Amino acid sequence: MSYQHCYADGSSARLPVGKVVCIGRNYADHAKELNNPIPAEPLLFMKPATSIVPMAEPFALPKGLGEVHFETEMALLIGERLSKVDEATALAGISGVGLALDLTLRDIQSQLKSQGQPWEKAKGFDGACPLSVFVPVADAGDLQQLQIRLTVNGELRQDGNTSMMLNPVASLLSYISQFFTLEPGDVVLTGTPAGVGPVRPGDKLWVELDRCLRVETEAC
Numbered sequence: 001m002s003y004q005h006c007y008a009d010g011s012s013a014r015l016p017v018g019k020v021v022c023i024g025r026n027y028a029d030h031a032k033e034l035n036n037p038i039p040a041e042p043l044l045f046m047k048p049a050t051s052i053v054p055m056a057e058p059f060a061l062p063k064g065l066g067e068v069h070f071e072t073e074m075a076l077l078i079g080e081r082l083s084k085v086d087e088a089t090a091l092a093g094i095s096g097v098g099l100a101l102d103l104t105l106r107d108i109q110s111q112l113k114s115q116g117q118p119w120e121k122a123k124g125f126d127g128a129c130p131l132s133v134f135v136p137v138a139d140a141g142d143l144q145q146l147q148i149r150l151t152v153n154g155e156l157r158q159d160g161n162t163s164m165m166l167n168p169v170a171s172l173l174s175y176i177s178q179f180f181t182l183e184p185g186d187v188v189l190t191g192t193p194a195g196v197g198p199v200r201p202g203d204k205l206w207v208e209l210d211r212c213l214r215v216e217t218e219a220c
C-alpha cells in the first residue's frame with residue numbers, strides 16, 4: 001500500500017506518510033449520540049500509516065465484520081517535528097488542512113469496549129482512513145470556523161462546525177505532543193460532529209470542508 005500526501009493544487013507535500021493520531025468525542029453532540037460521557041481529558045487513539053487510502057478513489061469496506069460507520073473529520077497534516085510543545089508552536093507546525101473519514105467497525109468496537117479491550121481492530125484496519133488532498137494551512141482560514149459536511153446518496157448526514165470542538169486544534173496538538181512526538185507527514189484527525197452512521201458498498205459520498213475542499217467518492 002502506498003500513499004503520498006498531496007496539496008489541492010497538485011503539488012506534492014514531499015512528506016513521508018506517518019501515523020494518524022485521532023481524538024474520540026471531541027464534539028459534545030457526537031459523544032451524546034453514542035451515549036458516551038464527555039471525557040475530562042482528550043481521548044486519544046491511533047491509526048497506522050497502512051490505514052490511509054486516497055479519499056477521492058472508491059474505497060473498499062471490510063466485509064463480514066459487522067457495521068462500518070463513517071465519521072467525517074477535519075485532518076491536519078503535520079509539517080514540523082512537535083514534541084512537548086506549547087499551543088503557539090503546535091499551530092505553527094501545521095502544514096495543511098484536509099478531510100478524513102475515520103472509518104469504524106462499530107460492532108467490533110462496541111464489543112471491545114464492553115470487554116475493556118483496546119480498539120485497534122475497529123479503527124486501524126487496512127483502509128480505515130480515507131484521506132483527501134490538503135489545502136495549505138495559510139489558505140484554509142480560521143481553523144475553528146469551518147463547516148464540515150457529509151452527504152450520503154444525496155442526503156445530508158453530518159453538518160457540524162469546527163467551532164464546536166471541545167478541544168480546539170492548538171490545545172489538541174499541544175496535548176498530543178506531550179505523549180506522542182508528531183513527525184512531518186503525520187496526520188491528526190480532530191474528531192467528528194454528530195450524525196455518524198453506517199456506510200455500505202455502493203454508497204455515494206460528498207465530503208466537504210467549508211469552501212476549502214469538496215470530495216466526491218464512493219464506498220465499494
Ligand code: ZN
Nearest residue numbers: 071102191192
Ligand atoms: Zn473519529
